[in-house]
Amino acid sequence: MSVAPVAKHPVPQGYDKAHVTPESYHALYQESLSDPEGFWDREGRRLDWIKPYTRVKNTDFMMGQVSIKWFEDGILNVCVNCVDRHLPKRANQTAIIWEPDDPATPTRHITYAELSEKVNRMANVLLSQGVMRGDRVVIYLPMIPEAAYAMLACARIGAIHSIVFAGFSPDALANRINDCGAKLVITSDTAPRGGRKTALKSNTDAALLHCSDKVRCLVVKHTGDQTTWVQGRDVDVLALMEHASPDCPPRPMGAEDPLFILYTSGSTGKPKGVVHSSGGYLVYASLTHQNTFDYQEGDVFWCTADVGWVTGHSYIVYGPLSNGATTIMFEGVPTFPDPGRFWEVCDKHKVTQFYTAPTAIRSLISQGTEWVEKHDLSSLRVLGTVGEPINPEAWNWYDKHIGKGKCPIVDTFWQTENGGHMITSLPYAIETKPGSATLPCFGVRPEVLDPTSGAVIEGNGVEGVLCFADSWPGQMRTLWGDHQRFEEAYFQQYPGYYFTGDGCRRDEDGYYWITGRVDDVINVSGHRMGTAEVESALVAHPKVAEAAVVGYPHDLKGQGIYAYVTLMNGIAPSDELRKELESWVRTEIGPIARPDLIQWAPGMPKTRSGKIMRRILRKIAENDYGSLGDISTLADPGVVDELIENRMNRG
Ligand code: WT7
Numbered sequence: 001m002s003v004a005p006v007a008k009h010p011v012p013q014g015y016d017k018a019h020v021t022p023e024s025y026h027a028l029y030q031e032s033l034s035d036p037e038g039f040w041d042r043e044g045r046r047l048d049w050i051k052p053y054t055r056v057k058n059t060d061f062m063m064g065q066v067s068i069k070w071f072e073d074g075i076l077n078v079c080v081n082c083v084d085r086h087l088p089k090r091a092n093q094t095a096i097i098w099e100p101d102d103p104a105t106p107t108r109h110i111t112y113a114e115l116s117e118k119v120n121r122m123a124n125v126l127l128s129q130g131v132m133r134g135d136r137v138v139i140y141l142p143m144i145p146e147a148a149y150a151m152l153a154c155a156r157i158g159a160i161h162s163i164v165f166a167g168f169s170p171d172a173l174a175n176r177i178n179d180c181g182a183k184l185v186i187t188s189d190t191a192p193r194g195g196r197k198t199a200l201k202s203n204t205d206a207a208l209l210h211c212s213d214k215v216r217c218l219v220v221k222h223t224g225d226q227t228t229w230v231q232g233r234d235v236d237v238l239a240l241m242e243h244a245s246p247d248c249p250p251r252p253m254g255a256e257d258p259l260f261i262l263y264t265s266g267s268t269g270k271p272k273g274v275v276h277s278s279g280g281y282l283v284y285a286s287l288t289h290q291n292t293f294d295y296q297e298g299d300v301f302w303c304t305a306d307v308g309w310v311t312g313h314s315y316i317v318y319g320p321l322s323n324g325a326t327t328i329m330f331e332g333v334p335t336f337p338d339p340g341r342f343w344e345v346c347d348k349h350k351v352t353q354f355y356t357a358p359t360a361i362r363s364l365i366s367q368g369t370e371w372v373e374k375h376d377l378s379s380l381r382v383l384g385t386v387g388e389p390i391n392p393e394a395w396n397w398y399d400k401h402i403g404k405g406k407c408p409i410v411d412t413f414w415q416t417e418n419g420g421h422m423i424t425s426l427p428y429a430i431e432t433k434p435g436s437a438t439l440p441c442f443g444v445r446p447e448v449l450d451p452t453s454g455a456v457i458e459g460n461g462v463e464g465v466l467c468f469a470d471s472w473p474g475q476m477r478t479l480w481g482d483h484q485r486f487e488e489a490y491f492q493q494y495p496g497y498y499f500t501g502d503g504c505r506r507d508e509d510g511y512y513w514i515t516g517r518v519d520d521v522i523n524v525s526g527h528r529m530g531t532a533e534v535e536s537a538l539v540a541h542p543k544v545a546e547a548a549v550v551g552y553p554h555d556l557k558g559q560g561i562y563a564y565v566t567l568m569n570g571i572a573p574s575d576e577l578r579k580e581l582e583s584w585v586r587t588e589i590g591p592i593a594r595p596d597l598i599q600w601a602p603g604m605p606k607t608r609s610g611k612i613m614r615r616i617l618r619k620i621a622e623n624d625y626g627s628l629g630d631i632s633t634l635a636d637p638g639v640v641d642e643l644i645e646n647r648m649n650r651g
Pocket of ligand 1: 264310311385386387388389390411412413414415416417437500501502514516517523526527528
């Protein structure tokens with residue numbers, strides 16, 4: 001395949017304080033591969049250890065014995081590393097700037113001293129509710145400081161948190177509470193977002209109907225909206241914090257003790273509970289936050305993600321706070337009250353690093369540059385993107401209108417499973433090309449494999465599937481309660497390698513270009529979704545006999561959700577039914593899973609053994625039905641013409 005060359009953007013000049021330089025990048029990267037023990041022994045010391053580790057790396061990618069351990073005999077507390085150790089120097093420095101949904105609500109500046117007090121109080125409240133080391137706590141909160149307090153309070157007492165994104169439905173919440181066996185869920189009354197409110201407490205009430213009656217519910221009274229109250233189960237957490245002691249001794253934890261579980265979509269079955277460690281995860285989040293964004297003393301760092309996703313874990317809370325940074329937590333959305341909100345906030349807080357998703361950039365491009373020009377963006381130094389490939393048009397707009405041609409752009413490729421950045425450019429160290437994540441981070445060994453034979457493809461100008469040949473400290477350790485599924489999902493297909501599920505190209509310069517998922521995972525506005533999850537929600541509807549879901553290219557969202565639906569015998573298709581199914585999926589999973597297009601499919605293209613040929617459905621959804629390939633193995637090739645005839649995407 002021949003690809004037109006893309007101009008390289010030179011490393012910006014005039015910045016000599018950068019953590020990594022063009023020369024040091026290559027030297028350090030080589031060292032991290034040739035002497036991982038030495039490299040990570042040194043990097044591990046960026047944290048404070050109660051008992052220093054003597055063993056750095058102990059990892060095995062072989063199917064049947066996959067085991068990943070870093071700094072395994074070290075003892076530390078993650079909360080101490082993010083809070084207590086900064087107090088001597090930074091008690092009065094702002095740790096978190098909270099920017100509310102409504103700009104008329106006052107901003108809050110939370111110092112490290114205040115953060116410490118709140119986290120200690122919340123930790124004592126958790127203890128008083130019977131939460132013990134190793135217990136699971138589900139957090140279902142809006143983007144408010146209490147979400148960070150709750151995460152750090154769990155870390156302080158050795159409880160394992162599992163955040164459920166506030167956009168998820170009661171069913172999704174219940175499934176996660178049950179899967180991890182949570183003792184407690186922390187929620188708020190309601191959650192304002194874009195001027196509208198989500199009823200988190202009543203969602204939680206609905207979820208808890210499907211959970212053990214032992215699960216308690218801590219409620220943050222955030223908006224003061226009226227909610228129901230179950231005596232003996234519901235607890236006003238802010239009231240308890242007022243009376244709790246501001247001093248809670250941190251629990252010494254093993255480096256390998258789990259810090260959190262985060263559910264993410266896989267290509268099959270129910271969401272997977274990705275388990276991250278305490279020591280290795282924090283070392284990796286800290287290092288990548290510092291290098292990728294060239295974080296410097298005094299910077300104001302803003303990652304616009306939600307703490308419900310891994311990006312928020314690593315780059316709103318753990319990475320920045322472990323580095324003693326000032327981090328912004330934004331409750332709102334880019335377009336409320338107007339499409340200039342991001343830039344207004346950058347101006348107001350003099351943001352130095354701004355990290356967002358391509359889908360947000362694309363939606364703002366369509367609003368015009370007048371919204372940008374109203375605000376002073378001269379404080380910005382580094383721009384970042386994450387979540388999906390960024391199209392060159394969006395990259396160039398970001399560069400020109402936001403960075404004014406002066407801010408390096410870091411396109412960070414990584415996954416929930418990775419804990420931190422894997423492939424990204426580094427400001428002032430790696431030249432960029434719009435649309436390429438560029439080069440691997442320290443300790444990361446990307447390999448391009450032939451998808452069919454599994455052979456490693458050497459050299460440049462090649463394409464295949466993306467694997468990692470060795471472990472890095474931020475790597476997930478297992479799937480909660482299912483180590484076998486962990487091995488099967490990531491290590492079985494290409495023995496000896498971690499398989500990302502992504503396709504990629506390595507160009508003539510050795511730069512990596514992620515070409516998207518090669519499995520049944522789709523990426524909608526940077527949100528990861530298993531097509532199987534949407535299918536099982538659809539078939540749970542009484543009028544649906546069968547459903548097949550695929551992704552298709554969508555101008556704003558990157559990928560849209562395209563559902564083929566076969567109705568039960570005797571049920572007539574109608575626009576009302578289409579709307580009914582859309583809102584059904586919304587309530588089953590959440591708004592992010594709502595199908596963009598639903599096509600009625602009287603028959604599905606199946607092989608004689610009854611397997612749906614999704615390749616064909618994908619092509620039709622892409623409006624690329626001229627090249628369907630071999631359809632002779634279909635039981636009834638006639639259904640294909642019918643599907644093409646009634647395709648929904650003609651763009
Ligand atoms: C999938 C992981 C952890 C980041 C947030 C998403 C895609 C992520 C990029 C990028 C191209 C990207 C991949 C990956 N992806 N970043 N910079 N360029 N693709 O985490 O929900 O676990 O999704 O997002 O397809 O496998 P996630």
